[in-house]
Amino acid sequence: MRALRFELKGETAFFKKPDVNSYAYFTYSHIHKIALFGLLGAILGHGGYMQQYDANYPLTTNRKQAKEVQVFPEFYEVFQQARISIVPHGDRGYFAKKLQIFNNTVGYASQEEGKVLNVREQWLEKPHWTIYVADDAGLAAGIFKKLAESLLQSQSVYMPYLGKNDHPAAITEPALVELSQAGQVKFIDSLHRSDALAYKVRGEIKPGQGKSFFKELMPVALNAENNGYVFHSLVVTNHEIDQASISEDDYRNLYCDGERVLYFI
Amino acid sequence: MKKQLREWNEMIKMKQRVIGLIGIVSRMANWNADFTGLPKTTSDGNIFGSDKALKYSIKRLWELNGEKVLYIRSYKLGKGKEGEKLQPRDLQERYQQLFGESVAKDSTIVLKRLFACVDVMNFGATFAVEGQNIGLTGAVQIGQGFNKYEETNVEVQDILSPFRNSNEKSLDKDATSIGKKIMVDEAHYIYPFTVSPNHYESYIGLPGLDEFQGYTQEAYAAFKEGALLGATALQTNSKSGSENAFSLFIVLKENALAYLPNLDPYVTVCKKEDKTMYDLSAIAPIVAGIQEQVEQIELYINPYAAEVLLELDGLKRYNIITRAAL
Numbered sequence: 001m002r003a004l005r006f007e008l009k010g011e012t013a014f015f016k017k018p019d020v021n022s023y024a025y026f027t028y029s030h031i032h033k034i035a036l037f038g039l040l041g042a043i044l045g046h047g048g049y050m051q052q053y054d055a056n057y058p059l060t061t062n063r064k065q066a067k068e069v070q071v072f073p074e075f076y077e078v079f080q081q082a083r084i085s086i087v088p089h090g091d092r093g094y095f096a097k098k099l100q101i102f103n104n105t106v107g108y109a110s111q112e113e114g115k116v117l118n119v120r121e122q123w124l125e126k127p128h129w130t131i132y133v134a135d136d137a138g139l140a141a142g143i144f145k146k147l148a149e150s151l152l153q154s155q156s157v158y159m160p161y162l163g164k165n166d167h168p169a170a171i172t173e174p175a176l177v178e179l180s181q182a183g184q185v186k187f188i189d190s191l192h193r194s195d196a197l198a199y200k201v202r203g204e205i206k207p208g209q210g211k212s213f214f215k216e217l218m219p220v221a222l223n224a225e226n227n228g229y230v231f232h233s234l235v236v237t238n239h240e241i242d243q244a245s246i247s248e249d250d251y252r253n254l255y256c257d258g259e260r261v262l263y264f265i
Numbered sequence: 266m267k268k269q270l271r272e273w274n275e276m277i278k279m280k281q282r283v284i285g286l287i288g289i290v291s292r293m294a295n296w297n298a299d300f301t302g303l304p305k306t307t308s309d310g311n312i313f314g315s316d317k318a319l320k321y322s323i324k325r326l327w328e329l330n331g332e333k334v335l336y337i338r339s340y341k342l343g344k345g346k347e348g349e350k351l352q353p354r355d356l357q358e359r360y361q362q363l364f365g366e367s368v369a370k371d372s373t374i375v376l377k378r379l380f381a382c383v384d385v386m387n388f389g390a391t392f393a394v395e396g397q398n399i400g401l402t403g404a405v406q407i408g409q410g411f412n413k414y415e416e417t418n419v420e421v422q423d424i425l426s427p428f429r430n431s432n433e434k435s436l437d438k439d440a441t442s443i444g445k446k447i448m449v450d451e452a453h454y455i456y457p458f459t460v461s462p463n464h465y466e467s468y469i470g471l472p473g474l475d476e477f478q479g480y481t482q483e484a485y486a487a488f489k490e491g492a493l494l495g496a497t498a499l500q501t502n503s504k505s506g507s508e509n510a511f512s513l514f515i516v517l518k519e520n521a522l523a524y525l526p527n528l529d530p531y532v533t534v535c536k537k538e539d540k541t542m543y544d545l546s547a548i549a550p551i552v553a554g555i556q557e558q559v560e561q562i563e564l565y566i567n568p569y570a571a572e573v574l575l576e577l578d579g580l581k582r583y584n585i586i587t588r589a590a591l
Binding site: 101 | 299305307317337338352356359372376402403411457459464467468473524525526529530554
């Protein structure tokens with residue numbers, strides 16, 4: 001299978017978790033599927049949530065009346081079936097985080113005493129992933145071609161960022177690569193679904209590495225009702241996989257890029 | 266005095282994307298403190314300044330120049346139990362103060378007013394008041410400004426307060442109290458920024474916004490002025506040692522959509538005698554890769570304090586203070 005591969009990096013990143021909305025805002029540990037779709041959409045110039053809102057509640061009318069002409073933001077309409085793979089490069093598949101605090105003093109931000117809002121945001125530091133976008137039926141052929149051309153020629157309609165626009169994204173080393181269907185795999189290098197997958201308790205660890213196991217409930221889709229996240233738990237680990245536990249479904253999503261084993265989510 | 270607002274149809278549409286860097290030097294100052302008073306850091310101790318700190322300095326400059334700035338703190342006298350007290354305006358009050366009218370029900374009128382503010386035009390807006398929900402992604406996007414100088418030290422000084430602590434339980438109730446002032450001896454914050462004039466295209470041609478044509482060259486000129494002078498002009502107690510050291514503007518050709526990685530990781534800072542050397546030479550091959558899409562490259566530096574190492578085709582150098590060609 002052909003895929004578009006690129007390195008995605010930044011100094012800092014913030015992918016907001018919607019489930020905590022007071023005192024502090026937390027980030028997912030990695031870029032997730034929806035944020036990645038948003039970033040790819042920005043490159044191609046597709047609209048986001050705000051443009052969707054403007055379409056459903058036109059500026060020129062009474063904005064309280066919903067019309068729901070656009071169920072999803074445009075970028076999601078375009079990319080929702082796309083298959084992607086995310087390979088993290090942090091220490092143990094993980095990046096440092098720090099809670100950053102800043103003031104919003106303009107006086108409009110909240111009804112706090114003195115009108116000063118303390119915003120607390122948890123940021124990822126020095127995030128770096130290798131991203132693969134599959135050239136398959138999940139993505140209209142024209143879209144994949146356009147995306148590949150944009151990245152290969154460093155073109156972007158809107159500037160891509162990592163979750164929030166004060167964290168610019170660096171996209172480097174774009175390439176079209178040919179991936180082979182994985183046969184027997186011992187390790188998976190990317191984030192992957194692990195519904196059925198089991199890891200050998202006394203199995204091998206990737207040579208030269210310490211044991212690591214990361215698991216987080218992350219967004220993998222949007223629901224049509226209110227564009228809320230649909231979650232799935234994703235794993236990245238260097239533990240050996242129990243061969244017997246790999247399902248047919250898993251095999252359909254497993255590919256190899258040289259030595260690297262990818263799981264398309 | 267407020268500047269007379271020009272009509273949209275007199276303004277010139279901006280069609281070029283700009284990618285660049287803003288270097289802020291902070292000597293015996295605290296450009297951006299965290300909540301403990303120390304300079305903001307990441308978990309590994311690297312000092313940085315937030316995009317907010319830089320935008321604030323630029324907004325203050327605009328306000329000083331008499332331009333309309335919506336998202337900045339302003340005060341009014343509010344009625345409290347014990348009499349009149351200074352109190353920051355809320356968004357609706359600020360809107361009313363700037364435009365002499367309450368927030369209209371019609372979103373296009375509100376949008377027209379918002380775009381009349383130089384800060385909204387550049388940095389965008391989140392305008393959520395009763396009945397309105399307008400979000401504008403700014404044409405100008407600024408990243409975090411990391412300190413690229415390795416010799417930075419944080420200095421903590423004790424400072425004497427002229428007053429005793431009025432808390433009777435306090436240990437120094439009979440003496441004046443001591444406070445702390447925290448600053449860095451020297452830091453060099455390098456901010457990446459981009460200007461994407463295409464962000465407001467979808468609002469062009471809306472009924473009621475007939476003359477609006479998107480991001481304008483006037484708005485960009487205001488941003489550029491801020492990028493050259495904002496930090497220098499900001500003279501507060503903690504920031505009076507902070508100033509604009511250099512700014513780089515890579516202006517692309519009309520409607521070119523080239524994208525560059527952030528340039529700030531490629532910058533190194535060192536000292537040569539008394540001068541600061543900003544080494545930007547690692548940027549050259551990146552820019553060369555999109556050379557055919559570049560219209561002009563301008564570099565503004567303070568030649569008395571700094572030198573910038575950068576060789577690029579068509580690079581023009583200017584004095585950041587006098588604006589004269591170097």
